[in-house]
Amino acid sequence: MLAGGVGAARFLRGLSQRTDPRRLAVIGNTGDDEEFFGLHVSPDLDTVLYTLAGRADPVRGWGVAGETFHALAALDALGAPVWFRLGDRDLATHLVRTTALRAGRPLSRVTADLARAHGLRATLLPMTDDRVRTFVHTERGRLPFQDYLVRRRARGRVRRIEIAGAARARPAPGVLAALHRADGIVLAPSNPFVSIGPILAVPAIRRALAARRAPAAAITPLVGGRALKGPLHRMLRALGHEVSPRGVARLYRGLVDVFVLDRVDARFAPAIAALGMRPVVTDTIMRSPAHAARLAGVVLRALHDERRR
């Protein structure tokens, strides 16, 4: 599974009920990694990490359940910028990661260490050990992704998404093997520009996906013209794409065999078929882990059917 943050995590809560986690490998976006107070924060990897560990906060969608923010409140009192909500327990992850990275350990090894420490049975891989950073160009200039999304709450008209460093980035160890060995590949219901996009911007990953042996399915992050979370619909419009599942599906042309869209968007099914993808229409809104598991079942079945074709 190629994963961004919150949408991917929701789907994973279902998928991990329907698959043996030991057969699950998640390739996480690192384009929105950022440094805060000298600490290397990997928001998407951590969201997946906490989700697979069963420790994610079910309401917020990010961070650890039962989290406290005493360090952040103290930082605020010291006049430090606190727009990125670092929790006390979450800080431990960033401290351990940063210490290991500074000692020269690559992010993929650090991520595997964290996964092990959290008791994960699934494999969690950063898309790359190289430095890739997403920037959003708006009329206010070139903003690092977290600055755009969290600090400025995704305000401003998006002119361009830049995935800096991606062209030279190599997949992290294990990524190509995971894609090669997979029975099925899932593109999570995450933002195609800033969550899945950076993963696909790593040339060898895109090539591996284009030359895939196993079937691949993408799940729409857009339902009825809106993303459930985040600024996707505005990004699609601003960047000149149709604000619909078809607009998203076009971005994945040649990379997926199945496109899962919501019942409310069923009218787009023929258009998606015309893109060379099999449309699967179902309920995609994951109101609960049970909904997510049902959706995961639909996706796994579609991949299974695709293999038998």
Add this chain to the structure above:
Amino acid sequence: MLAGGVGAARFLRGLSQRTDPRRLAVIGNTGDDEEFFGLHVSPDLDTVLYTLAGRADPVRGWGVAGETFHALAALDALGAPVWFRLGDRDLATHLVRTTALRAGRPLSRVTADLARAHGLRATLLPMTDDRVRTFVHTERGRLPFQDYLVRRRARGRVRRIEIAGAARARPAPGVLAALHRADGIVLAPSNPFVSIGPILAVPAIRRALAARRAPAAAITPLVGGRALKGPLHRMLRALGHEVSPRGVARLYRGLVDVFVLDRVDARFAPAIAALGMRPVVTDTIMRSPAHAARLAGVVLRALHDERRR
């Protein structure tokens, strides 16, 4: 005032009741600074900082009152070493300090920033902006100070104290001016080897104290042959010194005019006078802020008397 950690903090709780804090400058030991998870921790400066801010934990003697340790518990769960007790609120101090130091800001400026953010009216100065580190040589080898004191609980016979980097260290901006302008100088009731010792090991500070214009007083950290906290009595013995106020006073010969010792050690007063210091015998155990204030009053009076001689 030349200050170590806990003993100095207790005395400061009294001193700040008896002096205008705007006339108080504290020169803090940085020999026991240490890095944990890449964060620069200055335990003695922080103990003084939190004390002067009225935020120190009155029971533990270190850290912030009402502190929580959620980040530390999470670090522990990740298998990271947690023998140094970093609290959640305390982490904010280290994050801010480390970020500023990495940006090239000297420790003295960072300390002034922290003092301002905490609303301090007194001046808090690190002894130096240069890197000075205390090592304790025991039969187990050369141990960084926190490793010796906290991690190994001061076990093992001390062979030598090494203040690495002190010979080349320059006093931080403001330190010599504070000593020069002072009406009186106090050596806090801190360990003379590892708390006051590193400050005096900075050559220009020792010279300034030897050439002082204002009278200086030292307060014994040893009462009835024991330090109230820490391994001082064992250090004195192991390093071949008398385990008594006289043993401590000898270490300050030529640097102080007044030596304050406890009533239970009154018999050492003549021996201290023989060292060229005026002995002041009083109750030195600071069971409460009121006791500390009374002791501060005694010390201030002795310095006042000394000026009139």
